[in-house]
Amino acid sequence: MQGPARIELSRKALKSNLRFLRKEIGPSPRISLVVKGNAYGHGIESFVPLAQECGADHFSVFSSEEAGRVTKASARPCDLMVMGYVDPEALDWMLATGISFYVFELDRLRAALCSARRTGRPARVHLQLETGMNRLGLDADQLRAAVELIGRNREHLSVEGVCTHFAGAESVSNYLRIRNQISVFEERCRWLDEAGVDYGMRHTACSAAALAYPETIMDMVRFGIVAYGFWPTRETRIRYLLEKERGGRPHKDPLRRVMTLKSSIMSIKNVVPGDFVGYGISYQAAGERRIASIPVGYSLGLARSLSNLGHVLVHGCRAPIAGLVNMSMALVDVTHLKDVNIGDEVVIIGRQGRSSISVSSFSDMTGRLNYEVLVRLPERIPRAVVE
Ligand SMILES: *Cc1c(COP(=O)(O)O)cnc(C)c1O
Numbered sequence: 001m002q003g004p005a006r007i008e009l010s011r012k013a014l015k016s017n018l019r020f021l022r023k024e025i026g027p028s029p030r031i032s033l034v035v036k037g038n039a040y041g042h043g044i045e046s047f048v049p050l051a052q053e054c055g056a057d058h059f060s061v062f063s064s065e066e067a068g069r070v071t072k073a074s075a076r077p078c079d080l081m082v083m084g085y086v087d088p089e090a091l092d093w094m095l096a097t098g099i100s101f102y103v104f105e106l107d108r109l110r111a112a113l114c115s116a117r118r119t120g121r122p123a124r125v126h127l128q129l130e131t132g133m134n135r136l137g138l139d140a141d142q143l144r145a146a147v148e149l150i151g152r153n154r155e156h157l158s159v160e161g162v163c164t165h166f167a168g169a170e171s172v173s174n175y176l177r178i179r180n181q182i183s184v185f186e187e188r189c190r191w192l193d194e195a196g197v198d199y200g201m202r203h204t205a206c207s208a209a210a211l212a213y214p215e216t217i218m219d220m221v222r223f224g225i226v227a228y229g230f231w232p233t234r235e236t237r238i239r240y241l242l243e244k245e246r247g248g249r250p251h252k253d254p255l256r257r258v259m260t261l262k263s264s265i266m267s268i269k270n271v272v273p274g275d276f277v278g279y280g281i282s283y284q285a286a287g288e289r290r291i292a293s294i295p296v297g298y299s300l301g302l303a304r305s306l307s308n309l310g311h312v313l314v315h316g317c318r319a320p321i322a323g324l325v326n327m328s329m330a331l332v333d334v335t336h337l338k339d340v341n342i343g344d345e346v347v348i349i350g351r352q353g354r355s356s357i358s359v360s361s362f363s364d365m366t367g368r369l370n371y372e373v374l375v376r377l378p379e380r381i382p383r384a385v386v387e
Helices: 011-025 036-040 044-053 064-073 088-097 106-119 140-152 172-194 207-212 234-246 359-366 370-375
Strands: 006-010 030-034 058-061 079-082 100-103 123-128 157-163 201-205 220-223 259-264 267-271 289-294 311-314 317-320 330-333 345-352 355-357 383-386
Touching (some): 006 011, 011 030, 011 044, 030 201, 036 044, 044 064, 044 383, 088 106, 088 123, 100 106, 100 157, 106 123, 106 157, 140 157, 140 172, 157 172, 172 201, 207 220, 311 330, 359 370
Parallel strands (some): 030 058, 030 220, 079 100, 100 123, 123 157, 157 201
Antiparallel strands (some): 006 259, 259 345, 267 289, 311 317, 317 330, 345 355
């Protein structure tokens, strides 16, 4: 049975993005693909095995629950890192399966130690350092205490990495704050060196940091949004392209969107001048109009704030949304298109012919981040891999 909408994931696009990112960071740093938020809306169950086919062998998630989903979806052994919430009851399982996790509170380190003693398996931890974001991370005193505890329990606590997260590398307005975070991080790493701590990998960069501050690449990069073919912000894209241009390099956008969100036309009507279309009076036909309905509304992620504002693609052309987006439907104006029929394909995010609709074009209109638009695409939309 086919639902009213479907998401296609392009293998070619993902391969191309991963190739680009590898070229950007050079051959040695590891790449961790961030698949939190249901793989940024792409669907963990479809995306993870696809990414593995394309060579990915390290994944990052937010919670132990997401780690469980990745483990189930995974087609082969991979490294898995939890960057946020760990259910205390999941600790034993995480140690048994070798899943690593961030430590930003001493209590978590103590709990990990108990679990390691109980299960006889070492805890693989990443020490997350507070460097200025003031969200999660060990400050200097907590780090010292953590290092002491680790030093006394080396057989149970294995430090796989030391890391931090930047407070907005995607905007140049945060430049000084990011620079400061980088130097705090480096200073703490020097302290760890002097204390003789073997801390494995240093990793700090998300997509924007890796592209805008190459010195943050270090031993591993946690790539999220760019792997899926979206820029963190429009600014990141322009900054990247301008830099290439200055270097005399072609300024073609290197990212390719992995996702296409599609539906099809359900019904078509002709309306006469002066008619209102849909609920209320927000859209009045200025002339004769052909209005098509699509079975996608805000329950499937098409924001209601796109009413009378957004577009979809039909026959490779833009068709404006007419009237209010409903819970399960939207109406689009196809007057300008020839021979539109029921069943014709509609693209809501992605490319059709020579046109494309990016998430950022509609997130700009709705005032939401492209991250948020992606992640809100419901899990019940079926995902399928295409070439
Ligand atoms: C989400 C997240 C990332 C990835 O961010 P992108 O901007 O999507 O690349 C990296 N690190 C941490 C800690 C994150 O939470």
